[in-house]
Amino acid sequence: MQRHTTAALTASVLVAVSMVLAAPTSGADLVTHCVGSGGAVTVPGDLLVPAGESCTLDGTTVTGTVRVASGSNLVVTGGTFRGQVQVALDGYLDATDTTVDGQIVLAPGGFGLFLRDSRTGAVTLQPKGDTGIEGFLFVDDSTIAGDVTSAVGEFSLIGVEVTGNLGTDGAYYTDLIDSFVDGTLSVRNNATGSVVCGSAVHGTAAFSANRGGIQLGPNGNLDSCASGGYFARDVTIANTTGRTVVDDNIINGRLVLTANTPTAEVAANNRIRGGITGDHTTPATARAATTTPRTHDTPRAEDRRTAAVQAAAEAGRARL
Known part of the structure; x- marks a missing residue:
């Protein structure tokens, strides 16, 4: 009887240990996808705008990294991002009255960054390489707490x-x-x-x-x-x-x-x-x-923003 009890206890301990070892660290792999419109909620962990999609956020807090995938758009107003923001090929970030504690990086071939009345960490625009897409950085009435580097x-x-x-x-x-x-x-x-x-x-x-x-x-x-x-x-x-x-x-x-x-x-x-x-x-x-003021191609950014907001509205409420 004792032998059976010991065996059962040993098996239970092994199962428990294996479950602990297999379990992911809390929040380590937590990624929330944003397609559509989101409001004043806190997103634990990372936020991803999937490739080709659009996301609008109003008053949203994200505790991890924000990733804007290839061909996608993120338009945020009154947001708070505790980590960094990564914008991929043909990706677009439009931020107003928003705080980004980490750095913002526009990858080679990224569409661009438009920041208004915001505060961010360092900002880097990487070279376009052979992508053929000339990115941009337009910043109005904002603070960048760190270095700003651009090669495009x-x-x-x-x-x-x-x-x-x-x-x-x-x-x-x-x-x-x-x-x-x-x-x-x-x-x-x-x-x-x-x-x-x-x-x-x-x-x-x-x-x-x-x-x-x-x-x-x-x-x-x-x-x-x-x-x-x-x-x-x-x-x-x-x-x-x-x-x-x-x-x-x-x-x-x-x-x-x-x-x-x-x-x-x-x-x-x-x-x-x-x-x-x-x-x-x-x-x-x-x-x-001899010339009028230099023309910055902000209509290019505004057109992208308008299309992104419309696409997010058509997608409905984001599951944050």
């Missing part, structure tokens, strides 16, 4: 604070309007140049091998902005193809100009504490801007 497409910050470094290499353009960069600014190999107006850069600023020109302040031919900027350290502009204009800025360091074609124009109203190094001209009078 249109790049526009308006009324934005970046607490880290900002760098683009191979973007279509890089424009900063009424924005603040706490770290360094690096703009390289942009196809249609860069505009920095009404903005402040706390670290060094370097513009290298850009086409289409560089405009720091007003009176350039890229944008009809009204005010110059503040640069706390050295500013370097080198190997630019296209008009370079430096107008109405305060530069606490040096202005270094090298091999720009045509020769850079530096207006007399700049206050450059460290002096100017390199070839430059000083126009006798400020020349009026």
